[in-house]
Amino acid sequence: MNAEIIAVGSELLLGQIANTNAKFISSQLSELGINVYYHSVIGDNGGRLKKAIEIAESRADLIIFSGGLGPTKDDLTKETIAEHLNVPLVFDEKALETIEKFFTNQGRPLTENNRKQALVLQGSEVLVNHHGLAPGMLLQKGGRTYILLPGPPKELEPMFQFEVKPKLASLISKGGIILSHVLRFYGIGEAELETKIQHILDAQSNPTIAPLASDGEVTLRITAKADSKAEAWELINEKKREILSIVGKYNYGVDDDTLASKAVEMLLQNKLTISAAESLTAGLFQSELAEIPGVSGTLVGGMVTYTEEAKIQQLGIPKELLNQYGIVSSECAASMARNVRKKFGTDIGIGLTGAAGPEPHDGEPAGTIWIGIAIGEDVVTRKLQLSGLRNTNRLRTVKYTLSYLIRLLEEKGYQKV
Helix, strand or coil: CEEEEEEEEEECCCCCCHHHHHHHHHHHEEEEEEEEEEEEECCHHHHHHHHHHHHHHHHCCEEECCCCCCCCCCCHHHHHHHHHHHHCECCCCCHHHHHHHHHHHCCCCCHHHHHHEEEEEECCCECCCCCCCCCCCEEECCCCEEEEEEHHHHHHHHHHHHHHHHHHHHCCCCEEEEEHHHEEEEEHHHHHHHHHCCCHCCCCCCEEEEEECCCCCCCCEEEEEEHHHHHHHHHHHHHHHHHHHHHHHEECCCCCCCHHHHHHHHHHCCCCCEEEEECCCHHHHHHHHHHCCCHCEEEEEEEEEEEEHHHHHHCCHHHHHHHHCCCCCCHHHHHHHHHHHHHCCCEEEEEEECCCCCEEEEEEECCCCEEEECCCCCEEEEEECCCCHHHHHHHHHHHHHHHHHHHHHCCCCCCCC
């Protein structure tokens, strides 16, 4: 099966937003063994979109559209496809009910243009949108498969993962199944990880193993083809055990896990509370934790103490300590962690200080970071020397802190999730 991805939206051509949907869809299709030979981006113009569809039909048997399913006049993807394929649009009752309920709950009138979001191609499989209003569609016609997805990534990505991917897998596996499982690693580079398991990569057949690096993390996606889910899992688990016997100490989670979700799970499981004092990250550490549901059971609070004065006045760090060792120092990070733990009465305190860049700070070069972690009366510090852009360094600081926290708790004998 060969695919083409067509993204619809003038905002993409104007450079107002990046076409991250095409990147995501391509990566997902590659796991299924589906070739993607072309990406197209078309503005909000029915005529140009129709020509793009005709070209795509000449070279692909799977055409995936993103965007143009919304309520406004320039959202014309399904209308253009309906006209091109001579397929009428009909209301999907479940989608219409969801839209009506949304506007009732909001106390807003339901306008006709919002009702049109419930229109779908007659005869298509309707893809439920759990994160928005416009449903997706999958239509098979004339030996081709047409898939229509909403444009916002927060709607498109889960719809593709949970609605589209299983359907495509069943279409191409001829009665069998294709199953993928992701191993997530931190604290090891992609090149080093690949080197350590190169013999496994060289010998792969079924399952296949695909490494991918992103934001300082490395993932290995293991994909197995089998006649049943049980057989696929058996193939995956055998390869997983082999990989983890070599690089298991860097593995922090699987599939949709994140460092933040694993840290929160571990804190909750062990009934530990946490607080943080942040300088260079300016609240980013707490923000990452706050993305995880149920975090209120562990995150008590924290402070952004960006200046020297704030560290002294709000955290009670002795001025003499800062004069002697500096703001970007092990001693400052330790004091921040210790003092914020006591101030909020938590089991754990985090202290983050450093020079995010691009300029040096307090005599230390850009990328110099100190992490302090106080667990009870014990305080541990870690130094990082990063070389990325300013905000990349801030994000990597947060991820390293979460990784260190998980490992430190494991070393102290706390139960691992």
